[in-house]
Amino acid sequence: MNELLALNNIECEYDGRLAVCGLSLRVNKGETVCLLGPSGCGKTTVLRAIAGFHPLSGGEILIHGTTVSDPHFTLPPEQRHLGMVFQDHALFPHLSVGNNVGFGLRGMSREQKQTIIDEMLELVGLTGMGDRYPHELSGGQQQRVALARALAPEPNLILLDEPFSNLDIELRERLSGEVREILKHRGTTAVLVTHDQHEAFALGDAVGVMHEGKLLQWDTPYDLYHEPGSRFVADFIGQGVFLRGTLLTPNTMETEIGMHKGNRAYPWARGTRVEVLLRPDDIVPDPASPLQAQVVQKAFRGAEILYTLRLRSGGRVLSLFPSHADHALGERVGIRVQADHLVAFPLSENHSPKATPAAFI
The missing domain is CATH 3.40.50.300 (P-loop containing nucleotide triphosphate hydrolases)
Incomplete structure (x- = not known):
């Protein structure tokens, strides 16, 4: 070209x-x-x-x-x-x-x-x-x-x-x-x-x-x-929430909802405190999962329903369920993390403006 x-x-x-x-x-x-x-x-x-x-x-x-x-x-x-x-x-x-x-x-x-x-x-x-x-x-x-x-x-x-x-x-x-x-x-x-x-x-x-x-x-x-290259881009583009975690190996992190292995290696030292970006499509329904969360908000989108889910710790994640799985507010559902692209940033980068969890413009 x-x-x-x-x-x-x-x-x-x-x-x-x-x-x-x-x-x-x-x-x-x-x-x-x-x-x-x-x-x-x-x-x-x-x-x-x-x-x-x-x-x-x-x-x-x-x-x-x-x-x-x-x-x-x-x-x-x-x-x-x-x-x-x-x-x-x-x-x-x-x-x-x-x-x-x-x-x-x-x-x-x-x-x-x-x-x-x-x-x-x-x-x-x-x-x-x-x-x-x-x-x-x-x-x-x-x-x-x-x-x-x-x-x-x-x-x-x-x-x-x-x-x-x-x-x-x-x-x-x-x-x-x-x-x-x-x-x-x-x-x-x-x-x-x-x-x-x-x-x-x-x-x-x-x-x-x-x-x-x-x-x-x-x-x-x-x-x-x-693959957002900065905390601002990650926050500005699409929907998602950040969960705090710890870097265990260059491509493995632990958060309150488990240990996650990603598709990239980070250069930070073991034990670095991080924030892990989780998109709604990273959190998938799994009735057999031991990880349970409570439905606190829902938005019907035709083929899908966007749920806001409260974890046992009080933290929240977003998840897209097929719309035939119509869960009531207050109901507990099983979920698991399926993040093919694991994005994280050190806590020191939190000076960037922070969007609300459902900020898709």
């Missing part, structure tokens, strides 16, 4: 403070990547810097190997050949859908322009709607128009800024999958910023987790979930 976008140790200031600190990443042609993090982490500032709307105070941004931003130079946004999709669609209310899609097309005949508009509307599933106006469309349809408009000039890169946050959850999940299919079908390179893990995981070939202006981990969704 050819490298299309490179950010080399960039820094950005915002309101007199350093909002992005030494961030580097690479995006290959045809990839869809996501920057994920809580509000105020700097992800939108990075996107604005790529677009040319925000200057750099350090580092450089290259597109196709050519520098477009450094502390002394910023190529204007209109010369970067980028497409943008915004949170609020940013459609022109006085223009028809077709004219919105064709707004960025220049230097071609009316027939050529109409051909591209028709192709784009077909691509995003809005064939025959070119004469309508934005206010006549649903929110999801408006976002499809915004995507078609961004794709029509065949840009080097599409930038998506929280594009689905104004939509309801069901539509957001469906549209994010559709957008990924459209981008892959076109071979379009895209960078998305979002605070929503569902969107990032549904769209991203690679996802970068940001915190306080820094890129903490750049990885596949699978590895972010199963």
Whole structure:
């Protein structure tokens, strides 16, 4: 794959403070990547810097190997050949859908322009709607128009800024999958910023987790979930709880619910006090197990039920049971640990912000 976008140790200031600190990443042609993090982490500032709307105070941004931003130079946004999709669609209310899609097309005949508009509307599933106006469309349809408009000039890169946050959850999940299919079908390179893990995981070939202006981990969704590289990433991604334990050997730990052997070797000394991350899929039902826990909360999820279980010590874990196993609050159930990816951190790393046990954004 050819490298299309490179950010080399960039820094950005915002309101007199350093909002992005030494961030580097690479995006290959045809990839869809996501920057994920809580509000105020700097992800939108990075996107604005790529677009040319925000200057750099350090580092450089290259597109196709050519520098477009450094502390002394910023190529204007209109010369970067980028497409943008915004949170609020940013459609022109006085223009028809077709004219919105064709707004960025220049230097071609009316027939050529109409051909591209028709192709784009077909691509995003809005064939025959070119004469309508934005206010006549649903929110999801408006976002499809915004995507078609961004794709029509065949840009080097599409930038998506929280594009689905104004939509309801069901539509957001469906549209994010559709957008990924459209981008892959076109071979379009895209960078998305979002605070929503569902969107990032549904769209991203690679996802970068940001915190306080820094890129903490750049990885596949699978590895972010199963192999988090820091306490913050482990806490921020997905659901889970931390149980305190002790390192017995480089890959074996003991907690209040038993001894666990993992898939990695840790370099810490024997006896190091640790916190072990246990995801809901690490705790499986086992009626014959001597390890019993009490149901204190439950959330029905169709095929599964997410249980919050209280251990004898008072600690809690999360577990996913098949939904036909409908246990009542207060009932005791048998469980066992089946953690193929055993993730742990020394107690000294507990300075990171801590999420609630069910914090899946």
